[in-house]
Amino acid sequence: MTDTVTPAVNPSSDMSRLLLLPEWSAELATRSGLRFHVRSAAPDDEPALADFFAHVTPEDLRFRFLSAVRKPGHDLLSPLVNLDHTQTENLLAFDADTGTLIATAMIAADPSLDRAEVAIATRSDYKRRGVGWTLLAHVADYARERGIKVIESIESRDHRETIGLEQEMGFEARSYEGDATLVRLSKRLDEDA
Numbered sequence: 001m002t003d004t005v006t007p008a009v010n011p012s013s014d015m016s017r018l019l020l021l022p023e024w025s026a027e028l029a030t031r032s033g034l035r036f037h038v039r040s041a042a043p044d045d046e047p048a049l050a051d052f053f054a055h056v057t058p059e060d061l062r063f064r065f066l067s068a069v070r071k072p073g074h075d076l077l078s079p080l081v082n083l084d085h086t087q088t089e090n091l092l093a094f095d096a097d098t099g100t101l102i103a104t105a106m107i108a109a110d111p112s113l114d115r116a117e118v119a120i121a122t123r124s125d126y127k128r129r130g131v132g133w134t135l136l137a138h139v140a141d142y143a144r145e146r147g148i149k150v151i152e153s154i155e156s157r158d159h160r161e162t163i164g165l166e167q168e169m170g171f172e173a174r175s176y177e178g179d180a181t182l183v184r185l186s187k188r189l190d191e192d193a
Helices: 014-019 043-053 058-065 074-081 131-145 160-168
Strands: 026-029 035-040 088-095 101-109 115-122 150-156 172-175 182-188
Touching: 026 131, 035 131, 043 074, 043 088, 043 101, 058 115, 058 150, 074 088, 088 131, 101 131, 115 131, 131 150, 131 160, 150 160, 160 172, 160 182
Parallel strands: 115 150
Antiparallel strands: 026 035, 035 088, 088 101, 101 115, 150 182, 172 182
């Protein structure tokens, strides 16, 4: 009998990326025909996310982080790549032709995995091409498969385009308790199957 040795996996290596929820890696296409690859974020994606957010408008940065952010630093980026892959997941979307990081979709569930909040940002030069819609549909499928019953987003009332997109996808809008500048959008997934 011989001993089997399992090599150590460096968490920032390409091999570790392959181990992170490969079932949620996907090749997707928007209604406009844009093709992109989605996979889970890994710790070595922090520089790519920093570059990605450098290509997001200041207004969209404010919508994503719900505060004035000029350039996300390590304190904001680290939680987007150092995930538990149980309650939190960040799905990254890469243009299939260029490899450019074009969108990010963070999902954070409560401990019971009944509810989860989602936050999506799209690179400015890829907006209005169906990336947000397609990625949000993928996130809803991910959440449904995990047994999450409700997904929701917290949006600035000024973010009319995203609020409209989410309502078109079946999200219901309600006032956000304690802050009149925000709106909570929720969608039940257990009624959606």
